[in-house]
Amino acid sequence: MATQDSPASGLAFEQPIYDLEVRIRELEQAGNKSAQTEDQLRSLRRELAEVTRKVYSELSPWEMVQVARHKDRPYTRDYLNLAFEEFVELYGDRRFGDDRAILTGFAKLDQYKVMVVGHQKGRTYKERSACYFGCAHPEGYRKALLKMRMAAKYKLPVICFIDTPGAYPGVGAEERGQSQAIAENMYEMSRLDTPIICVVIGEGGSGGALGIGVGDRVAILEHAYYSVISPEGCAGILWKSGAHAEKAAEALRFTSKDLLEFGIVDTVLEEPLGGAHRDHHRMAARLKMFLIKTLRELAQKPSAELLEGRYQKFRQIGVFLETPVV
């Protein structure tokens, strides 16, 4: 890796970070370090932290999208491995098949038994093509709903990890009712009698995200995004070319900061310095803390209060003018 000229991440804005990393690695690899080398290393490491902090504090919305899509970013499966004690996968929608783009199953988190529902993008090419890069078909949404209903029956809280470019646009998906599947999930999740926590861990791609996105608490990772349409799609329609994705990304106001401001998310989970892809363990630990704290909070609520709170949470979203009626 150290022999490449560009960042291993493929992110152009990470170049200054990468350059420092290369220099540090070279010095580290040199045998017999003099006191002078050690000093140099210390100051380079300090510089690296500063540069990383600077680069990541100034990310543009379009750069944020690149981070959210980073190939080394932790996925649902990584969090299941790192934050949970156990995951018992449950497959299939009992109607059509098993969609690999959404994982569902029992999981143990600290003392809590929960149902996890999460988009999975896949790390290798083989995995990625098996799950259509995290783009679910109707059977994925139906599988999610089936497992969530079962969870409600046995009073298991539901944790949803959202990470999708969008629901799959294809002939089979339309034939099997993609619209109906997504609509039904929102409809049923809004009245599902068990706590639901949703976390956008990477890409919150439109209806494909919202199909597992109705809950009592909605959180987002610092560099994730959640949008009505992909910046490329928006640019294609409104600027007539996907090449204007950067402008569309600015216009859509979909960063974690914007979402907090608009009241769409309750919490922004800070990422490790330089993004979640740099430190899976630390990110998983933070996520775990948040989930445990939130589960504890929600477990105390009587179900009527929980459901009323969930309804009102979405009910109040929207910005319009209301002129008095004369």
Add this chain to the structure above:
Amino acid sequence: MASSEQLASDATPVTETVGAPNLASPSQAPMSEGSNSKRRPKRGVPEGLWLRCPGCAAVIFRNESEKRLNTCPECDHHFYVSASQRIQQVLDEGTFEEWDAHLMPTDPLHFKDQKAYAERLVAEQQRTGLSDAAITGGGMIRARRVAIGVTDSAFIMGSMGSVVGERLVRLIERATTEHLPLIIISGSGGGARMHEGILSLMQMAKVSAALARYDSAGGLFISVLTNPTMGGVAASFASLGDVIFAEPKALIGFAGPRTIKATIRIELPKGFQTSEFLVEHGFVDRIVPRAKLKSEIARTIDYCGW
């Protein structure tokens, strides 16, 4: 969720009218501009009196079509109708009372593409005479009181932003408390409105949640799909009816045909994403021609004992 791509698609059965841009679904999508040249009136044909039917290519009297609730006398092609025309067609005469007309759209994102959203809103309001893409209210159908909402595909593609979401939710909540049957007629090619970003996306959840409460209270929701019903509108309230009707040959789907074609790179099957396709695959209960819509709604309300 915004799904405007299908506008540009050849597969879209868009209404093509001669010299009557206001009757045609006058899309604002930039990509559809190329087809405007085809809509110019032929020499010698007086503007506004005649229409060319996109279904059978016949040139027909506008009057003749209007008498048939804006369908083609030759081939029964269903032309665009505005939300207010639709309300006249479905409700008993003089019974409509509009609700929440005082809600007005604004520009929470300060969104600007090639045009500022704030300016686009004003332009659309002037062009269509609507304040936003949905009209809601109460009225009678064959002497039965109902709550009714209609989206108008002429206003920014009938897309759902904050005002459409809020008007629909207030409609649904009122139908719940007043124990009224609920009818929502969708004509929305644009899905969730991009210009209001995530706020538009969340209207899908908000309206769906209101419908779930209405359902839990025993409500009867009749959803009517008209051309086009796509994206975030199809993937929320439009698909949640206890009974779902569709007008013949309407374009109905989640992703636009253009997006799908670009993703999978194969030719789309004939009749893909039409009302008939949805019936075949089990997602629409009945195809109802416009002339029968009112009586079919009344009959359904009857059957459900309301």
